[in-house]
Amino acid sequence: MLNKVFLMGRLTRDPEIRFLPSGVQVTSFSIAVNRAYRTKDSSEWKEETYFFDIETFGGLAERLGKQLNKGILILVEGQLRQDRWETPSGERRTKIKVVADKVNVIPTKAGDKTVREDKEEDLDLDLSTGTEDFTSDDDIPF
Numbered sequence: 449m450l451n452k453v454f455l456m457g458r459l460t461r462d463p464e465i466r467f468l469p470s471g472v473q474v475t476s477f478s479i480a481v482n483r484a485y486r487t488k489d490s491s492e493w494k495e496e497t498y499f500f501d502i503e504t505f506g507g508l509a510e511r512l513g514k515q516l517n518k519g520i521l522i523l524v525e526g527q528l529r530q531d532r533w534e535t536p537s538g539e540r541r542t543k544i545k546v547v548a549d550k551v552n553v554i555p556t557k558a559g560d561k562t563v564r565e566d567k568e569e570d571l572d573l574d575l576s577t578g579t580e581d582f583t584s585d586d587d588i589p590f
Contacts, residue, residue: 451527453546455500456554457481459520465513475509477502479522501545502526512551521554 457479464476483496502524504512516522526548533541 453524453526453528455479455481455502455524455546456522457500457524459516459518459522460499462517463513465509472506473509473513475504475513477512477516479524501543502548502551503529503545504548504551508548508551515553521556523552523554524548525550 460478460480462477466474466476468474478499478501481498481500483498484493485496486493524546526546529545529547531543531545535541
């Protein structure tokens with residue numbers, strides 16, 4: 449089965465950093481993605497905004513936690529994951545999120561201050577080689 453997602457949007461908030469019991473870092477953030485379309489009845493253009501929760505693990509999470517902040521434009525490549533849980537009152541809940549495999553910062557116009565300036569590292573965060581294996585959910589506390 450194929451489960452692949454590509455999204456380009458802007459961070460809606462600064463990344464949140466937490467650690468699993470094993471010590472693996474998890475960085476979470478949300479992005480806003482716009483969709484422009486033309487209505488059938490007229491040639492009027494409308495725009496919708498969708499919000500997606502993104503989660504990263506390990507080395508990618510460490511880099512993103514240091515380098516990203518609200519407003520930066522990024523390209524995310526990853527897969528959809530569904531969390532399922534039951535509330536204390538017995539209600540079943542689910543949530544869909546994107547677990548990122550790669551994240552690239554998209555350069556914008558000169559003078560854009562969305563990337564943290566205290567880092568001099570290359571902001572191309574493609575970690576397709578040498579990444580950790582996250583096929584097991586043993587460290588995830590839910």
